[in-house]
Amino acid sequence: MKALALSVLSLALYAGATFADEEITLSVIADDLNQPWGLAQLPDQSWLVTERGGRLLHIDANSNATQTVALNLPNLFAEAQAGLFEVLLAPDFEQSRKVYLSYACGVASRNTTCVSVGMLNQEATEVSNLEVIFSGTDKKGAAHYGGRMTWLPDATLLLTLGDGFDYREQAQNLDSYLGKIVRMNADGSVPEDNPFRHKEAPLIYSYGHRNVQGIVYDAERDAIWQHEHGPRGGDELNKIEAGKNYGWPLVTYGIDYTGAYVSPLQKLPGTVQPLLQWTPSLAPAGLALHNGDLWVAHLAGQRLQRFRFVDGKWQQSQDFLQERETRYRAVASGSDGRLYILEDSPNAKLLAISY
Amino acid sequence: MIRIALAFLVALVVASITAAIIQTQFNIAALQDWSVEIDWALRKEATFHDIINFSPTFAIILGTSLLVSLPVAYFIDRRRPNPEPIWFLVGGAVGLWVAFLIVDALLPMPTLIAVNRTLPGLVSMVACGGLAGYLFARVSKISSYSSHQSEGAAA
Numbered sequence: 001m002k003a004l005a006l007s008v009l010s011l012a013l014y015a016g017a018t019f020a021d022e023e024i025t026l027s028v029i030a031d032d033l034n035q036p037w038g039l040a041q042l043p044d045q046s047w048l049v050t051e052r053g054g055r056l057l058h059i060d061a062n063s064n065a066t067q068t069v070a071l072n073l074p075n076l077f078a079e080a081q082a083g084l085f086e087v088l089l090a091p092d093f094e095q096s097r098k099v100y101l102s103y104a105c106g107v108a109s110r111n112t113t114c115v116s117v118g119m120l121n122q123e124a125t126e127v128s129n130l131e132v133i134f135s136g137t138d139k140k141g142a143a144h145y146g147g148r149m150t151w152l153p154d155a156t157l158l159l160t161l162g163d164g165f166d167y168r169e170q171a172q173n174l175d176s177y178l179g180k181i182v183r184m185n186a187d188g189s190v191p192e193d194n195p196f197r198h199k200e201a202p203l204i205y206s207y208g209h210r211n212v213q214g215i216v217y218d219a220e221r222d223a224i225w226q227h228e229h230g231p232r233g234g235d236e237l238n239k240i241e242a243g244k245n246y247g248w249p250l251v252t253y254g255i256d257y258t259g260a261y262v263s264p265l266q267k268l269p270g271t272v273q274p275l276l277q278w279t280p281s282l283a284p285a286g287l288a289l290h291n292g293d294l295w296v297a298h299l300a301g302q303r304l305q306r307f308r309f310v311d312g313k314w315q316q317s318q319d320f321l322q323e324r325e326t327r328y329r330a331v332a333s334g335s336d337g338r339l340y341i342l343e344d345s346p347n348a349k350l351l352a353i354s355y
Numbered sequence: 356m357i358r359i360a361l362a363f364l365v366a367l368v369v370a371s372i373t374a375a376i377i378q379t380q381f382n383i384a385a386l387q388d389w390s391v392e393i394d395w396a397l398r399k400e401a402t403f404h405d406i407i408n409f410s411p412t413f414a415i416i417l418g419t420s421l422l423v424s425l426p427v428a429y430f431i432d433r434r435r436p437n438p439e440p441i442w443f444l445v446g447g448a449v450g451l452w453v454a455f456l457i458v459d460a461l462l463p464m465p466t467l468i469a470v471n472r473t474l475p476g477l478v479s480m481v482a483c484g485g486l487a488g489y490l491f492a493r494v495s496k497i498s499s500y501s502s503h504q505s506e507g508a509a510a
Contacts, residue, residue, distance in 0.1 A: 080463060141465030166465045166472050172389050250391050258468055259408030260378060263386055264393070264401040 024320065024355040029340070030059045030066050033348040037147075038086035038102075039332050039340060042124065043094055049342065049350060050101070052083035058124040059350060061336070070126040073116060075105040077142070082111065085147030090117070090186065091155050099127060102147040102159060105135065112136035112177075113145045113161055115188070133188025136177040137201070139164035144211040146181075148287075150224075152217055156183050156191050158205060158224065158240075160212030168249040168262070171208050175200035179209045179248060181226070181240060195243030208246040208271060214287025214296065215240070221309070225294060227287055230254030231262060233279035237296075237307075237314065238272065247271035253279055275314055286330035290339050293317070297328035299344055304328055320353070362495030363421065366447075370487035371414040372406055377479045378470040379405045413468070413480075416454050417487055424450025424484075425491060432492075440492035447488020452481045 035052040042048065047059045048069070054076050056069040076084065082104035090098035097119045105114035118130035144162030151157060163171045163179035171179025175198050182203035185191055190202045198204065212228040224240040234254025238246055251265045253274075267273060278284070282301025287294065294307040294314055303322040307314040321328070321341070329344035338352040379402045383393050393401075428446030435442070455477070458467050470476035491497070 143463065143465055168469075169385055169389065250386060250389055255408065256469060257464065258412040260375070260405045260469070261382060261401050262469070263382075263391075264397055264404070265386075265391065268391065 024353045026321075027352045027354075028349050029061050029064055029352050030057075030350040031347070032066075033057070033342070033350060034346050035083075035329075035344065036342045036348050036350070037084065037329060038088075039330055039342055039350070040087045040089050040099070041332065041334055041340075042089070045334070045336050046124065047340065047350065048087045048089075048099065048120075048124070050084045050087050052085070053078050054084045054103075056084070056087065056101075056127065061334070061340075061352065067125065069120070069124060071101075071118075072130065073101065073103055073105075074130060074132060075114070077104040077106050077108070077111045079108060080142035081145060082142040085113075085145065086149050088149045088151070088157075091151050097121070100149060100157065101127075101130075102149055104142070104145050104147075105132075106138065108142065109140050110138045111140075111142070112138050113147055113159070115149070115157075115159055117186075134159060134182070134184060134203070136161055136182075137170070139167055139178065141166055146209075146212045148213060148215045150215050150217050152183070152224075153219065154191075156185055158183050158215060158217075160209070160215050160226070160228075162211035163209070163248065165211075168210070171210065171248045172245070172250065174198045174204060174207065177201050177204070179207060180204045181206045181209060181212060181215070183242075205242055206240050206244050206246060208248045208250070210248045210252075213283075213285045216287050216289050216294075218289055220292065225287065225289075225314075227284040227296060229283055230277070230279070230281055231256050232259075233277075233281055235278035235281045235284055236274035237276045237284075238274050241272075244272045245270055246274075253277045254281065276316075285328065285344065286332075286342070288331045288333045288339070290331075290333035295331045295333075295339060297331040297341060299327045299329065302327055304331065304341060359495045359497060362491045362493075362497070363418075363425075365494050366487040366491040367414050367418050367421070368410075369490055370417060370447075370483045371410040373486060374413045374417075374480055374483040375405045375409045376402055377483070378409065378468065378476070381470040381473075381476050381479070413483075416458060417451055417484060420450040420454035420484065421447060421487060421491070425488065428488060428492075429497060440489055443488035443492035443497075444485045445488070447491070448481045448485035450488075451484025452477075455480070 038050040040048045049057045056071045085102040088100040113136045115134040116130045118127040143165035146160035146162040148160045170176045183205035196204045214227040226240045227237045231254040234252045251268045283299035284296045285299045286297035296305045304320040308317045327344035330342040332340045338354045341351045424446040428443040432442040
């Protein structure tokens, strides 16, 4: 009944919505999601969706049926920005049934970003045999965890991390995981060719990040695209390369929430400039490659942006879904040719668009 | 009443500008710790930027706290045998410190004002609250100290 109602609702409200230069069809796949954060599509085209509070859901995109997946994450810390973040299938998922989950772990006075790997059963009703393979640098407070993940072609895993907000200078410290992107083998061990081998943080792949909320590997261009939140202004889209310093907080196009400079500098030798920056901030929170285009979901900006690769550069081509006045948390490319989007609210929807 | 309003304004403006200048130097020092070169011209530019852009934020927090802390200081001051503006200084400082605690508890970010992340930084910002309280007492002459002086002179 619920599924039928959703289908009717999606058809009535959204089918055939016309945008500036392209017609897209928007469908509601699921609703009543409580602060959803990440999504991953299973081989049968159903979806796993995380909720920040710690719930993992299995959603059938055809019947719209939603069921809770039993999950007992060790030491989960869910408060403010902390909680369950991303779910990512192992590259060999069809054989191994392994899923990777990033989440905040610990307590308010001492917590960090963790990654656990577990086995999803065939019925997609339970994740078992969970094992923690990564635990970052401890900090206080419940802000700026990063938490996005993607696989590289050599089956190493990239995990994005935040600066913990109060620890922004640590983004430059190569003995701390705060404000970094880390690269690990599938079992959490250190790849032989990682750029840094600092004893306290041997997994660092790139540094000088504030709060990375989107990362994707682009096989067509053999590149890693990433975006991160600036403070007030200075959200960035970057091309990530091993060993590079992306500048935070030494350089930024944003200012602090108080109006003060974080740094009066926007450029500095030895730091990488963003490919583009959003000022004022739109708070990019999800990133996907779909049909060769780069799609960015925005929280504060309440829109979905498409970028096209023209003459070796990403160029903003179109904004979508602004009229819905809703925050968007994540975006993912579906194997059925549709683009899937998660709203960000205590009563959020999983949407699909086709065009 | 006009004198009190003027004193409040003077205290707020002077303390907020002072706080902006101080916090800029802390932030620049943090950058210099990572070998970033900040010459005198850039330091001046950053300080001026923060006076214009940080001071209003600080003034809102400080002003709100003073609306509570100054009457409390006045209440205490009136009941001391040897009243002095020190009570306004202490009131301004403690009031601002409490305001920081409330703001940081209410807002999503752990610490709104970056300089407050370290004890020296927090002490310097709280001291600006004390400066505001003291300036208010002296300019308004609301303290019994001033009244006492006036009464002594009249006698």
